[in-house]
Amino acid sequence: MAEAAPRTGRCLCGALRFSATPTSLDVDVCHCGMCRRWTGGAFMAAACEAVAIENEAAAGVYRSSDYGERVFCKRCGSSLIWRMQDGSSAHVSVSALDDLSGFALAQEIFIDEKPAFYDFANETRKLTGADFVAMFASAEDGSGQ
């Protein structure tokens, strides 16, 4: 399943370091209201397996829903990881990775929550929040991402 090798990453100040293995080289952008507030932009992330945080003491964890939680650096506030509380999936900030090579912007989700004032120029697959939740639910059956 893992198509890429593990990559290392870190927050802005360097207190929080991690390694993670991208499951593909697709960058997913999330425009939902929660991600936009949490990032100051849009959450640009790669689905990853084997996410290992080097220094857990540097990590703040905020439970933003019944199932998801967000990991940030307590010292500098970098927005780093969105993950399922049950550990079933994780999306890692692509800009936190030391090596960005090969990544391409592939998918935009919660496009219905994107404010009108910006649009990416890239050709991407665009899903509404409802589309995404439906896809995620079918992936839970064991087939998908």
Next chain:
Amino acid sequence: MSADVAAGERIEGRCLCGAARFSAELHDAFMSACHCTMCRRWTSGMFMSLAVKPESLKLEDESTFGMFASSAEAERGFCKTCGSPLFWRALDGSSADVSAQAIDDPSRFPFELEIYMDEKPANYGFAGQRRRLTGAEWRAAKEAANG
């Protein structure tokens, strides 16, 4: 352009969890995006911000904000509880930018400026026409404005 946006207007913003809240008066009536490597690591993407009058930036409860001195000239404020990046400001008080995404309805701000284009990875770009500056061009423009 959005006629309802004007420099001097007081805006209010908050983090994702609601613990960290601020208000400030707009310096400019438009939104800009910074693609510098520091902002990208901080935000996962790019920092979409509104320039505010530095002296007008009020933090409702300072104890809810974490501060990080990201260079000799500037510091970054974020929510200690949820990690939302909220503002960047110069330590000498010459400028401050707050997260446009911390505002309830950011759509009303026109997107007129992108900076640090030279540090933007090639794998994404924004559609549309606007002023686009390298880091050096931006610093020169800022110095000229602060004159």
